[in-house]
Amino acid sequence: xxxxxxxxxxxxxLGLQLAGCGSVPTxxxxxxxxxxxxxxxxxxTVGHHAHPxxxxxxxxxxxxxxxQQVRAAGVSFAFIKATEGxxxxxxxxxxxxxGARRAGIPRGAYHFTYWCRPMAEQIEWFxxxxxVEPDALPPVLDVEWNFQSPTCPRxxxxxxxxxxxxxxxxxxxxxxGKKPIIYADIKFHREVLANGExxxxxxxxxxxAAVPHERYPGRRWAxxxxxxxxxxxxxxxxxxRNVFAGSHHQWQxxxxxxxxxxxxxxxxxxxxxxxxxxxxxxxxxxxxxPAQQVPAATTSVPAAAVPTAEAPAMTSAPxxxxxxxx
Numbered sequence: 117x118x119x120x121x122x123x124x125x126x127x128x129x130l131g132l133q134l135a136g137c138g139s140v141p142t143x144x145x146x147x148x149x150x151x152x153x154x155x156x157x158x159x160x161t162v163g164h165h166a167h168p169x170x171x172x173x174x175x176x177x178x179x180x181x182x183x184q185q186v187r188a189a190g191v192s193f194a195f196i197k198a199t200e201g202x203x204x205x206x207x208x209x210x211x212x213x214x215g216a217r218r219a220g221i222p223r224g225a226y227h228f229t230y231w232c233r234p235m236a237e238q239i240e241w242f243x244x245x246x247x248v249e250p251d252a253l254p255p256v257l258d259v260e261w262n263f264q265s266p267t268c269p270r271x272x273x274x275x276x277x278x279x280x281x282x283x284x285x286x287x288x289x290x291x292x293g294k295k296p297i298i299y300a301d302i303k304f305h306r307e308v309l310a311n312g313e314x315x316x317x318x319x320x321x322x323x324x325a326a327v328p329h330e331r332y333p334g335r336r337w338a339x340x341x342x343x344x345x346x347x348x349x350x351x352x353x354x355x356x357r358n359v360f361a362g363s364h365h366q367w368q369x370x371x372x373x374x375x376x377x378x379x380x381x382x383x384x385x386x387x388x389x390x391x392x393x394x395x396x397x398x399x400x401x402x403x404x405x406p407a408q409q410v411p412a413a414t415t416s417v418p419a420a421a422v423p424t425a426e427a428p429a430m431t432s433a434p435x436x437x438x439x440x441x442x
Contacts (some may be wrong), residue, residue: 117173117195117228117258117299117341117356124234128284144168152297153254154370154377155318155338156362160170160329164342167359169367171195173226173341176208178353183212185350192367193360194223195256195299195320197245201230202237205245213247224372225252226299227284229260232268239287250374254294254322260301260307277308285317294376309335316391320358337361394410 123237159168170190174181175197186194194216197206206212216223225246227238246255259281262268272280279297288296299320300309312334320339323331328340338361346357360367 117176117226117262130285143308145336152316152377153318153338154373154375155297156366157336157337157338158361159334161325161327161340161361164359165341167340168364169360169362170345171339171358171360172348172351173356173358174208174212176349178208178351178355179235180208180352181215181348183215183221186216186348187221189349193220193253193346193358193378194221195226195253195358196223198225198227199238199242200228202233204237205241205402207338209245217249219403222251222253222375224256224297226256226258228258229280229284230265230268231270231277231280235283239284242288243291248292251371252292253360253375254296255288255292256297256299257281257288258299260304261342264279271307274308278313281314285314294374298339305332 119379125252145437169192172186172191173195176290194212196209196212196216197211198213199205213223213225227242230238240257259277261271271277285296285298295317297318297320298314299308299322301322310333314338318337318338319332320329320341321335321337322341324341324343328335328337340356340361341356341358343357345354348355348357362370
């Protein structure tokens with residue numbers, strides 16, 4: 117997630133060029149060595165065009181959202197900001213939570229970590245504000261450094277950061293009955309989560325200027341935040357857009373189980389199947405350079421949600437700083 121106002125993005129994803137050079141595998145086929153969560157995960161991809169299931173993440177900064185239009189635009193999931201620290205609730209969380217539910221869009225709530233507050237207080241605050249619902253996505257722990265915070269601009273020692281994360285993640289799994297998702301930006305991941313830390317959890321990674329394996333070496337991911345300047349029908353502002361690692365079929369199976377395992381298989385994580393896109397191309401995301409072309413067979417976003425040739429294409433800028441406190 118990013119701070120608002122956003123820095124306007126400026127670099128187009130390089131997936132197609134890399135694929136053309138033969139330097140990026142189309143998919144990974146081995147199961148993760150660890151993990152007990154139901155999400156397909158991969159480390160390598162040719163680019164966001166290879167992933168057919170699209171979603172968004174939102175907060176109060178998107179204003180009033182027409183969730184019916186969002187669903188009609190082909191959005192398959194939404195992560196919604198709920199809480200920050202131990203006393204801040206996104207002013208549109210309940211509105212967005214209910215709006216997405218009424219529209220039939222699977223949604224999950226995320227918590228932005230505030231490193232200067234006891235994690236026990238943050239756990240209780242999240243539990244107080246986010247209901248337990250059997251069909252919701254697992255809760256998300258958003259971990260970034262709070263460098264721009266006026267009250268907590270510091271890092272904490274890596275062992276302490278990891279201990280705080282485990283405290284939150286274990287409490288969320290006990291309370292909501294699902295393995296939580298970890299969202300991490302590049303800097304925090306490099307400093308705290310590299311070398312396979314927390315491999316038993318599904319990861320949601322941010323990489324707007326390159327494919328994830330260039331920024332998160334070796335990290336298996338289930339969700340990828342591809343841009344902070346996307347455009348989606350029903351939302352009047354730029355919005356973060358994301359893709360899911362797996363196929364439509366895998367997503368539908370997960371949704372039918374409430375994003376829980378049908379059967380728990382310790383030591384194995386499902387892997388997204390390799391796409392086989394060969395069809396007429398359409399554009400997928402919003403930015404300031406010519407729109408990247410993607411095969412129609414691999415995108416779930418209808419034309420209503422896709423920019424025209426005259427609309428800005430997806431770009432990225434220097435990675436924006438963490439989101440602000442309210």
